[in-house]
Amino acid sequence: MTCKANEATHYPALYPAQRLRRQLMLLTMLSCLVLATFFTMQTALAEQVAEVTTHKMILSHHEFEAWDFTPKPGDRIEITNKSDIAHSIYITYPDGKVLTLGDVQLPGHSAVWEVPSAGEFLFKCWIHPIINAKMKVQADTP
Numbered sequence: 001m002t003c004k005a006n007e008a009t010h011y012p013a014l015y016p017a018q019r020l021r022r023q024l025m026l027l028t029m030l031s032c033l034v035l036a037t038f039f040t041m042q043t044a045l046a047e048q049v050a051e052v053t054t055h056k057m058i059l060s061h062h063e064f065e066a067w068d069f070t071p072k073p074g075d076r077i078e079i080t081n082k083s084d085i086a087h088s089i090y091i092t093y094p095d096g097k098v099l100t101l102g103d104v105q106l107p108g109h110s111a112v113w114e115v116p117s118a119g120e121f122l123f124k125c126w127i128h129p130i131i132n133a134k135m136k137v138q139a140d141t142p
Contacts, residue, residue: 064133088126094119
């Protein structure tokens with residue numbers, strides 16, 4: 001018997017048990033792949049979250065206290081009002097954009113701001129214009 005190139009090759013039919021076993025193996029391999037992808041993504045996300053640093057700034061009566069940290073883009077700044085009067089803090093960005101940190105920061109309350117980029121940011125109070133501070137943010141270096 002000769003085999004012609006255009007004739008289909010015939011394989012013996014798989015028994016139902018063999019077909020089921022093959023399907024279960026494929027399903028198991030696919031499940032492992034999905035789980036591995038999920039855990040890899042979770043680990044990467046946890047590493048990103050762990051890299052966020054929160055710095056503390058204190059607003060006492062009519063001034064921001066000196067801080068001893070060097071912020072970088074992505075860091076969070078927690079500003080706590082430790083005076084006995086309310087304040088309304090806003091930040092002027094290097095491009096002139098103004099961001100108000102909530103309506104009013106009551107005594108003992110905090111507001112959190114995430115540093116968006118490098119540049120010089122000006123912190124002021126709408127209620128007490130004498131209150132101001134400049135914060136220089138350096139570009140994040142790998």
